[in-house]
Amino acid sequence: MERLTVPDEEIDGGTRRAVIDARAVREEAMKIYWALKKYExxxxxxxxIDSLNTFDGSQGMKYLKLYQEEQQKHRWIQVSERLPEEAEYLGISDGQRYMKRIEVAYMTDTIEYIIGYFDGCKWMDKRHNKINNVIAWKVHEPFIS
Known part of the structure; x- marks a missing residue:
């Protein structure tokens, strides 16, 4: 932004105009007024305003951090790294507990994916059949259009 005021160090001993044009002063005052109004x-x-001038304080950085947090929440997690915690596989609806759907990657001849459940001990498909050879999982977020 173009500076609208006189820097403090230039006030003392600065150059003075012999003749002041009132119209020019009014015009400058209105420029300052409109610039201040935009700011306010x-x-x-x-x-x-100062924080917007740094990348860390910018809106873009805030949204990038939120995106990275969401991405981290929905990543594939190796079973060898950890199993789902209770909050990740249990939910509460009308005072009743229910199993949350979890996307499961498991080994057969190839890696396959299925929406299943984890009950704290074993992996199950939606028909409550046990799933063996689970290698990774993530909390399932259904696509909402």
């Missing part, structure tokens, strides 16, 4: 309309404090 943002609703941001000077500190918030």
């Amino acid at each position: 309309d943002t609703g941001l404090s000077p500190e918030e």
Whole structure:
């Protein structure tokens, strides 16, 4: 943004005009007024404006962090790394507990994927058949259009 005020160090001993053109002063005052109005309309404090000038404080960075957190929540997790925690496989609906759907990768001749459940001890498909050779899992988020 173009500076609208005189820097403090230039006030003392600065050059003075012999003749002041009132129209020019009014025009400059209106430029300053409209620039200040634009700033005030943002609703941001000077500190918030300063933080926008750094990448870490920018809206883009905030959304990038949120995206990375979401991506981390929905990544494939190796069974050898850890099993689902209770909050990941149990939910509560109307005071009743229910099993959350979990996407499961398991080994056959090839790697296959299925929506299943984990009951804290074993893996099951939606028909409650036991799934063997589970190698990875992630919380299932159904596609919502």
